Amino acid sequence: MILVKTPAGHQALKDRSVPMTPRQRSAFILFDGKRTVDEVLANGMGIVREDIDHMVALGLLEPAEGSAPAEVAKPVTPAAPAAGASGRSKQQRYKDAYPIAIQLTGGLGLMGFRLNLQVEGATSYEDLLALAPKIRAAVGAEKAAALDKALND
Structure with missing residues (x-):
């Protein structure tokens, strides 16, 4: 297709x-x-x-x-995700958390430039989870709550 x-x-x-x-x-x-x-x-x-x-x-x-649409046209619903209590897979947690992490570190300006680069280089849930403490320290626990929720719930 x-x-x-x-x-x-x-x-x-x-x-x-x-x-x-x-x-x-x-x-x-x-x-x-x-x-x-x-x-x-x-x-x-x-x-x-x-x-x-x-x-x-x-x-x-x-x-x-002229291309057959049947192959991709419907959204995918995950079958049995290997995840925590919320039922979200690690891949879904990454997809949810990545834009939040980018927004938080992007808002730090020049001070958070290196951290923002690290987040942009994160390619998996585990990578983002490892960066979460650094992000929390940089933006504060209150602002990082949304990231924590996306990674852990």
């Missing part, structure tokens, strides 16, 4: 209105109407089929004209 960016997808790419990890954003750019979903997945960006299905569900991507 070949996917293309929707008008909403082009807008999200310009104004970054939809939070995406750097890997998701790089893969999103590859959907140009020429590459298949399998080619993008095989490109080594570190994304999975669920990431692509999520972009389709958000209306950022759609099947190219």
Whole structure:
């Protein structure tokens, strides 16, 4: 299946209105109407089929004209996530926590530049969990509460 960016997808790419990890954003750019979903997945960006299905569900991507839509068109519901009491998988916790961590460290200005770079380099739940104490120390426990909730609930 070949996917293309929707008008909403082009807008999200310009104004970054939809939070995406750097890997998701790089893969999103590859959907140009020429590459298949399998080619993008095989490109080594570190994304999975669920990431692509999520972009389709958000209306950022759609099947190219003449491409069969049945393969990706519906959002994915995780079967039995290996997670804590909330039932969210580690991948979902990462997806929820990453934009919060970026916002918190980005708001620190030059003082938090290195911490922001570390957050941008975090590629997994475990990476963000390891950075959480540094973020909490930099922004304070009250502001970090949303990050803690995204990582732990």
